[in-house]
Amino acid sequence: MVRALADTHLGAGRLQLARVAYEQILAKRPLDTNALNNLAFILDRQKDPAAIDVANRAVSAAPNDPLVLDTLGWILVRLGELQEGLRHLRDAHSRAASNPEIRYRIASALYALQRPDEARRELQVAIQSQVRFEGIAEARKLLEKLEHSCSPTAASR
Numbered sequence: 001m002v003r004a005l006a007d008t009h010l011g012a013g014r015l016q017l018a019r020v021a022y023e024q025i026l027a028k029r030p031l032d033t034n035a036l037n038n039l040a041f042i043l044d045r046q047k048d049p050a051a052i053d054v055a056n057r058a059v060s061a062a063p064n065d066p067l068v069l070d071t072l073g074w075i076l077v078r079l080g081e082l083q084e085g086l087r088h089l090r091d092a093h094s095r096a097a098s099n100p101e102i103r104y105r106i107a108s109a110l111y112a113l114q115r116p117d118e119a120r121r122e123l124q125v126a127i128q129s130q131v132r133f134e135g136i137a138e139a140r141k142l143l144e145k146l147e148h149s150c151s152p153t154a155a156s157r
Contacts, residue, residue, distance in 0.1 A: 006038070015042050033062040037071050044075045051075050059088075066096035070105065077109045085109055100126035101133035104142075111142060120146045 006021030019042045025035040036058035043051035055072040062068050073088030086109040093102045107122035123143040127136070 003035070006035070010038055010042070015045055018042055019046070031057075031061045033058055033065060033068060036061060037065075037068045040068075040071050040075065044071075044078065052079065064095065066092040066099065066102070069095070070099070070102050073109075074105050077105065077112065082109050082113050086113070098129070098131075099133075100129040100131050100139075101135055103129075104133065104135045104139040107139070107142065111146070116146050116149070 002021050002024050006018050006025065009015075009018035009021060019039065022035045022039040022042070025032055026039065029035070036054055040051050040055035040058055043054055052072075052075055055068070055075050058065075058068040059072050069088050069092035073085045073092060076082075076085030076088060079085075086106065089102060089106045089109060093099070093106060096102060103122045103126035107119040107126065110116075110119035110122065120143065123139055123146070126133075126139055127143060133139075
C-alpha cells in the first residue's frame with residue numbers, strides 16, 4: 001500500500017510526499033532497489049546531496065539493473081563527475097539499449113566533455129526512436145544547438 005502511494009505521488013510530481021513514502025519503505029526494507037532508486041531520483045531533483053549516497057546504495061543492491069545505473073550515472077553527470085557518470089550511463093545503455101532517455105543522458109555527458117559529434121549521434125538515435133521520455137524536450141534543444149553550431153554558416157562566422 002505504501003509503495004502504491006509512493007509511486008502515485010512520484011508520478012504526480014509530489015516529490016516531498018513520495019520521498020516520505022519511499023523513506024518509510026526503506027525503514028522496513030533497506031535494500032529495496034526500487035525504493036532506493038526512486039528516492040535517489042527525488043533527492044537529486046531536490047538538490048539534496050544525499051542523492052549520490054542513496055544511488056550508490058541502489059547500485060550496490062542491484063549492480064546490473066540499468067535503471068539504477070542510469071540514475072547513478074545521471075546524478076554523477078549533474079555533479080560534474082562526467083567520466084564516472086558516463087561510465088555508469090554506458091553500462092546502463094548496454095543493459096537497456098532501447099531506452100532513449102539513457103541515450104539522451106549519454107549525449108549530455110558527451111556534450112559536457114566537448115565531444116559534440118558523439119553527442120549528436122546519440123541524440124539523433126534517441127529522438128528518432130519515437131519513444132517519448134522525460135528529457136525529450138531537452139534532447140531536441142541540445143540536438144538543435146549541436147546541429148546549428150556545426151552548420152556551414154556557423155562554422156564560417
